[in-house]
Structures are given as structure tokens and as C-alpha cells.
Amino acid sequence: MLLKDLLQIPALQNARLAAGAEGLYRSVSSVNMMDTPEIIKSLKPDELLLTTAYAVKEHPEPLDALISHMSRTGCAGLAIKTKRFLTEIPSSVIEEADRLRFPLLELPLEYSLGEVLNGALSSILQNKTEELSYALDTHHTFFNLILNGEGLSEIVDKLAQLIASPIVILGSKLELVSLSSTVKPNIHLLNRWIAQAAKQQLTQGVYRIHQTQPSDGARYVFLQPIPTPQRPGYIIAFSNEGEMRKLHALALEQAANVLGFELLKAQAVKDRARRFKIEFFTELVQGEMDSEQEIIHRGKQYGLFPADSMLCIVCGRDGDEGAGIGQEHGEAERRARENDHLYHSLAKEFGRLGMPYVLFTLKDKCIALLSAKELLGSSEDGKLKLSQQLTGISERLTGREEISLSYGISAPINKLTDIPNGYKQSLDAYRLGRSHNKQRFVQYYHTKELADLLRLIPVDDLQEFMQETFETWSGIDEIEQREWRKTLRVFYDNHGHIGETAKGLYIHRNTVLYRLNRIEQLTGLQVRSSADSLRIRIALMIKDELAI
Numbered sequence: 371m372l373l374k375d376l377l378q379i380p381a382l383q384n385a386r387l388a389a390g391a392e393g394l395y396r397s398v399s400s401v402n403m404m405d406t407p408e409i410i411k412s413l414k415p416d417e418l419l420l421t422t423a424y425a426v427k428e429h430p431e432p433l434d435a436l437i438s439h440m441s442r443t444g445c446a447g448l449a450i451k452t453k454r455f456l457t458e459i460p461s462s463v464i465e466e467a468d469r470l471r472f473p474l475l476e477l478p479l480e481y482s483l484g485e486v487l488n489g490a491l492s493s494i495l496q497n498k499t500e501e502l503s504y505a506l507d508t509h510h511t512f513f514n515l516i517l518n519g520e521g522l523s524e525i526v527d528k529l530a531q532l533i534a535s536p537i538v539i540l541g542s543k544l545e546l547v548s549l550s551s552t553v554k555p556n557i558h559l560l561n562r563w564i565a566q567a568a569k570q571q572l573t574q575g576v577y578r579i580h581q582t583q584p585s586d587g588a589r590y591v592f593l594q595p596i597p598t599p600q601r602p603g604y605i606i607a608f609s610n611e612g613e614m615r616k617l618h619a620l621a622l623e624q625a626a627n628v629l630g631f632e633l634l635k636a637q638a639v640k641d642r643a644r645r646f647k648i649e650f651f652t653e654l655v656q657g658e659m660d661s662e663q664e665i666i667h668r669g670k671q672y673g674l675f676p677a678d679s680m681l682c683i684v685c686g687r688d689g690d691e692g693a694g695i696g697q698e699h700g701e702a703e704r705r706a707r708e709n710d711h712l713y714h715s716l717a718k719e720f721g722r723l724g725m726p727y728v729l730f731t732l733k734d735k736c737i738a739l740l741s742a743k744e745l746l747g748s749s750e751d752g753k754l755k756l757s758q759q760l761t762g763i764s765e766r767l768t769g770r771e772e773i774s775l776s777y778g779i780s781a782p783i784n785k786l787t788d789i790p791n792g793y794k795q796s797l798d799a800y801r802l803g804r805s806h807n808k809q810r811f812v813q814y815y816h817t818k819e820l821a822d823l824l825r826l827i828p829v830d831d832l833q834e835f836m837q838e839t840f841e842t843w844s845g846i847d848e849i850e851q852r853e854w855r856k857t858l859r860v861f862y863d864n865h866g867h868i869g870e871t872a873k874g875l876y877i878h879r880n881t882v883l884y885r886l887n888r889i890e891q892l893t894g895l896q897v898r899s900s901a902d903s904l905r906i907r908i909a910l911m912i913k914d915e916l917a918i
Contacts, residue, residue: 371497371616373398373418373446373473381481381489385449388459389467389474396473398446401490403483410436415444418490420451420483427455433463437472447473451483497616505620508532512628522632527552529625533618535592535607539629542602544568547633555608563591563606572604576612594622597630598637605629647672651730651737657790665786673728679742679782682792683760684800685716686735688774688809705734712736712773719763735800737793742782757812764810776803776811824912832912839909842893855910857885858897862907866898 374394377385387394397416402409404421413419419440426432440448448467452458459476467474477486511532515524522539526548530537536555539547544564549555563579577591589610596603605626607618650668659665666676687708709731716736720727726741742752760777767773778800780792795815803813824832843851857875861882864870872879886897896902 371398371494372396375497376418376490376493377475379489379493381486382449382475382477384478384480386476386478387473388476389464390447390470390472392471393447393473396446398490398494401487401494403487410439413440413443413445416446418446418449420449420477420486422451422454422483423456424454430456430460430463433460434466437463437466437470437474441470441472445472447475449475449477449486451477451479453479501616501620504617505624508621508624509628512625516628516632522548522629522636523551525625525629525632526550529605529621532621533607533615535609535618538606539596540564540604540606544604547603559608560606578612592619592622594619594626596626596633598633603629603633647730648732652732655732655737655790655793660787662786665789669728669786672730674739674786675726675728675741676786677726677741677743679784680792681740681742681756681782682780682789682796683738683740684735684778684793684796685712685738685775686777686800687712688776709734709736711771715767715771715773716763719766723759737796739789753814760812761810768810774810776800776809777813778803779812779814781815824908836909836912839905842895846892854885854889855913857882858889858906859910861886861897862903862910866903 372394373396376382376398377394398418399416400414401418401420402413404419404425406425409419423430423433437448450456450459459474464474466472477483481489511528512525515528526537526539527550530550530553534553536553537550538555538560539549541547544567546560549560559579563577566580567577572593572595574593574595577593579589579591590608590612592607592609594605594607596605605622607622650672653659654665654669659668665674713729713731713736716738717729720729720738720740723740725743728739730737740756756779760775764773764775764777767775778796778798780795780799783789783792799813799815803811843854846854857871860874861871864874868879868882872882875882889895889897895906897906
């Protein structure tokens, strides 16, 4: 119980508060008496100490040190019976207690220390009994709501009634989960407090709301964490008082325990539904459904929409490639939580685009199917708009949560049965962007050119191919090699036409023939045969276009 409440018992009603009035809200859980200075070694937090000061009657100076030690220990207060061994409380002791905001009481003569001790302990015990009884009754009240099939909103409303205060349930990211309907909170105040709270580490306690004007409403928020293993939430109650009544605090604690169970149950239902959703879309993108009617029937419950045209978008974290291979169990769990968080963050962001969409996860990626109707009118303008929107999402997530995202986007999909091909295209586009070592990119799918295909081959293999092709060139002067490469490139670009090659190089056609014959004689390569010409063209592309 609080010290200010304990002072209402008969034995303490006439006690004088000598100092430390600001500490009257300290909790008292035990009472002790001091007969020797050695008591200082056995003091406990929340303990009220009674004394006649007999041990220091000749030299009361140690009382200053006792006050300081009790304040550091977290004791409830010190009560001194004067007029017997100590005429009055020294001014230095009063000043020290005021400085530390530590309650210092002067006990009246009409009650002995034993009577004060017994009266205080009886009151504390009775208070504990009442609190325990209230806690059990409250717990049964909330638990019975669950047994009767009631849910989160009913528990929140019952809590609001018990403590006569608006109640709000927030998730781990301070997102709104539920709020009381019987005692409605001020949403303006709630948003203001959330903006304040987002900047600090939250723990159980009282938080002052910054007021812009006196008529704003409640001035304090009482915060009670909801214990859940993975996604802790919070109960917040609004009040005009800076201290929470003990019974109300107990009600919040009991509600938190029951709400923890209820939130776990609700999360289990969500996780199960999410698993079914992932299984459905995994089957879909892997091409295990041939009937459009089956896709429509099963996909309806997961938000899949038949559309004239849609896009498939692969969303991946930058730096995540290969992160799932050989992970420890704890690391795998952490990655799963991060992917789950990314899914919820992206769901909010895609919801702001103003287009129909469905979002699901596949391994370490988030996949979105987005209506492409707005993009069909003007393809390039639509692509630019979508790229800007996706880049904006990545920038916001990077700023808020240090999540860097990149995207691969398919060509338009016109039938639900084409979704597997759209997924493959978006994944190919994503991997192409990754192969260029880009970050925070938006890569649209396009039919691969030869250069794109070459970039998918390991660099060592490309170097080996190029070296084997030009192996017989090793004894040729480097200047002449450059001249050969230039001649061959123009020759092949003009489809083997000697006259056009000569024009492109600004030389005589006989010079072209001379160079081609010299290459064939010195290297053994038949530059005009289909097999050797293809090999040479690929090797030249590896060297010149990919700069290897």
C-alpha cells in the first residue's frame, strides 16, 4: 500500500510530516523498528522504519547518513518518536530528507512504537489480503469472459468499466489493435501520445501527455505491457491523475495476463490462415493448378481477384541472397520474424497505392499480384509511375526501419493460369538486377539478350571460354589483335558482307579480305564458318561488352 494511505490508521493519524512530502506515494510493504545503528545493514526496499532515536540520542549526526542510505535502498520512510530521547528532529536531517524527497515523520506520544508497528503491519496485511482477493476476482472475471466465448473487445470494455478509464490495446509497433467502446478514448490524444512514445524505450509506468492547451483532456497514460513470447503488446489507460490506484494497477496486470493468452490465440489463428495462404499461392506459382475455376474458387478467400491484366512483383531485401543457407536454428527464427515483419509492413504500403493487390510470402521473398489496369493505357508512363511508387516504399522502409528493398516485375498477365509464368518472369527480372550488383532497384522483365544470358554465367567460366577461343592469338602483337577484333566485330555486324564491312571501317575491300585471311592463317580459326564465327562473336562480346 502507499505511505499516504498507511498514515490514515489511528496510530499514525496524528503523525507530523516533517519533510519529504513528495515521497508520500512510496509503496510500503513492511515495517521495522531500529534500536541500534546496525539496522542499516538489514534495511529492505519499501520498508518503513520506526525509531525513538535512543541509539543516537547523544550524537544524532548519523541520522543524516541513515536518511541517505534509506533513500538509496528504496525504503518507504523514517518515523521518529521525539520528546523522549530526542527532543526534536535536527534541521540537518529535515533538510537532507527534503532534498531527497524522502518522507520523514514525527510520531505522536500517545502511541508506543509497538502499537504503531502492530497497527501498521495489520493494515498492510489487510491491504494485501484485499489486493489478492481483488486480483483473483478480476482474473476470474476476465477468464470467464474467454470461457464464455467472448473475445478481445469484451475484455477491453470490461477493463474500462473496472477502472473507469478509456482503454487502448496497441501492438509491438504501437499499432492500434483494439479500444474500449463503453468508455471511448480521445483518438487525438492517442495519436499524440503514440508520436511521443515512438521516440523512447517503453516500460511499465506512467507517461505524461504533452498538452497543447488545458482543454485537451487526459494528462497521463498508464502503460502495462502484455506478455507474449514473440509479439508483445501494450495496454494503455488515460487518466488526469499522475498516480495509478493500486487496485486499478492490479486490474491492468490481470487483464494483461488474460489478453496475452487471447492475443496468442488470435495470432495462432492468423498464423494458421497465413500458412494456408502461403500453401495455396505456392501451388499456384509453381503451376500445380490448371483450372482457372479452381484458382478463382480457392483464391477468393485469400483476396485473389480476377483482373483484365495484372503484374507479379517479387520484393526482396538487399543483401539477403543466400542468407537462408546453413543457418542456425536461432538465426532461422530471427529471419522468419524479419520476413513476417516485412510482410506486414509491405501490406500497409501496398494498401496505400490505391490499386487492387494480393500479397504473400514465398521463402525469403514477398510476392505481390497487382492490378495492371492503370498501367495499360500508357505503358511507359505507367511503368514510371509504378517504379516511383515502389521506390518510395523502399525509401520509407529504409528511413523508418532500415529495410532496403529491390523489386522484379513481370510482363502483364492476362489470365490467372498465366500467374506461374508471371512469377518466373518477375523472379528472372529480380535476379537480373541482382547480377548487376544493384540495390534498391526496380527491374522490369524483358526478353533476355545474349549479354543478359552471359551475365548469368559465373565470371570464371566466361574467362575460360574467352581464353580458349583466343588461345592461338597469344603470339600476335596487341595492336594487331585490337585491329582484328574491330574488323571482326564490324564484319559480323554486317552479316559477313565484305563491301559493307569496308565501308564501316573506311578501308578498301581487299584490306578486309587480307585481314580475314591473315586471321585464319595465323590462328587456325575459320572466321566465315558458322561454328567458329558464333564462338568468336560470343568471345568478343565477353571481352568488349562485359569488359572481362
